[in-house]
Amino acid sequence: MKTSMAVLQYFSEVIRKELGIVYLEANYYQLETRLGEVAQLNNCKSIDELYQLMLRGLSPVALRQLFDIATNNETYFYRDPSLFEAIDATILAEQKPNGQLFKVWSAACSFGQEIYSLAMLFESKAAKLPNGYGILATDVSRRAVTTAATGIYNDLQVQRGLSPALLSRFFTKVNPSEPSSDWQVRPELKRRVRFQEQNLLASFESLGKFHLILCRNVLIYQSVERKREILSRLYRQLEPHGYLILGSSESLIGLSDDFEMIRTDKAVLYRAIAKLAQTG
Ligand SMILES: C[S@@+](CC[C@H](N)C(=O)[O-])C[C@H]1O[C@@H](n2cnc3c(N)ncnc32)[C@H](O)[C@@H]1O
Numbered sequence: 699m700k701t702s703m704a705v706l707q708y709f710s711e712v713i714r715k716e717l718g719i720v721y722l723e724a725n726y727y728q729l730e731t732r733l734g735e736v737a738q739l740n741n742c743k744s745i746d747e748l749y750q751l752m753l754r755g756l757s758p759v760a761l762r763q764l765f766d767i768a769t770n771n772e773t774y775f776y777r778d779p780s781l782f783e784a785i786d787a788t789i790l791a792e793q794k795p796n797g798q799l800f801k802v803w804s805a806a807c808s809f810g811q812e813i814y815s816l817a818m819l820f821e822s823k824a825a826k827l828p829n830g831y832g833i834l835a836t837d838v839s840r841r842a843v844t845t846a847a848t849g850i851y852n853d854l855q856v857q858r859g860l861s862p863a864l865l866s867r868f869f870t871k872v873n874p875s876e877p878s879s880d881w882q883v884r885p886e887l888k889r890r891v892r893f894q895e896q897n898l899l900a901s902f903e904s905l906g907k908f909h910l911i912l913c914r915n916v917l918i919y920q921s922v923e924r925k926r927e928i929l930s931r932l933y934r935q936l937e938p939h940g941y942l943i944l945g946s947s948e949s950l951i952g953l954s955d956d957f958e959m960i961r962t963d964k965a966v967l968y969r970a971i972a973k974l975a976q977t978g
Pocket of ligand 1: 914
């Protein structure tokens with residue numbers, strides 16, 4: 699049964715309000731397919747029935763499911779490999795033995811490939827991190843965070859970005875006797891990672907300060923005003939001279955003056971500008 703335009707507009711408005719993600723009318727066919735999944739999960743025969751349920755007050759579980767289907771979770775290991783080289787050559791190279799844990803936040807971690815790529819880098823370069831490291835991995839999608847926390851990937855996923863050497867060093871087969879078995883990250887990649895749901899539209903002040911924040915391929919879905927607002931709050935979560943990293947097709951131009959651009963021959967990094975405390 700075809701869903702009415704008014705119902706699709708209603709759901710697209712809920713998604714815009716809750717997540718900042720804008721569904722253009724041209725993409726309503728995609729929204730309709732995805733809403734069909736949520737309808738099924740809630741034993742509704744149609745999206746119209748889901749809409750009626752929603753009007754009566756959607757359960758928090760169903761709202762979470764809506765967040766899951768509304769988001770694009772595309773990701774893979776070592777996405778933009780040159781960026782990881784730049785993190786090694788620039789950020790890790792600056793670390794000094796000062797007793798301060800190197801704190802990293804992946805603010806839209808999706809299914810976890812980004813954080814495990816970082817963890818593989820950090821484990822391989824442990825000598826450059828004399829104070830150790832900790833990674834906070836967050837995403838608004840519960841399905842994404844839960845999957846990331848399992849650290850289990852299928853053959854197709856490990857083939858996207860992982861070399862055979864990294865695969866055999868950092869992963870084991872879930873079921874070694876099965877040729878098509880899934881792969882599990884080794885415990886050393888997980889032991890310094892914490893997983894948590896976090897909507898970037900909501901306050902994240904309580905997460906504390908970080909030396910490095912990755913916010914890659916997520917702001918693209920936000921309006922310019924929202925991007926500015928989120929970036930100014932991300933700035934406040936950085937330690938003095940901390941780094942922010944965006945997706946390779948994203949930039950801060952016209953969005954924030956809080957960062958200086960560090961262009962290495964490998965990638966673009968943004969370093970927080972230290973500001974003098976306001977007086978008077
Ligand atoms: C395209 S993936 C990017 C994953 C990874 N950072 C990368 O670059 O490979 C975008 C992620 O942003 C998350 N996301 C979308 N809107 C969000 C929001 N308002 N708050 C937090 N995460 C959000 C999605 O759930 C999705 O997992």
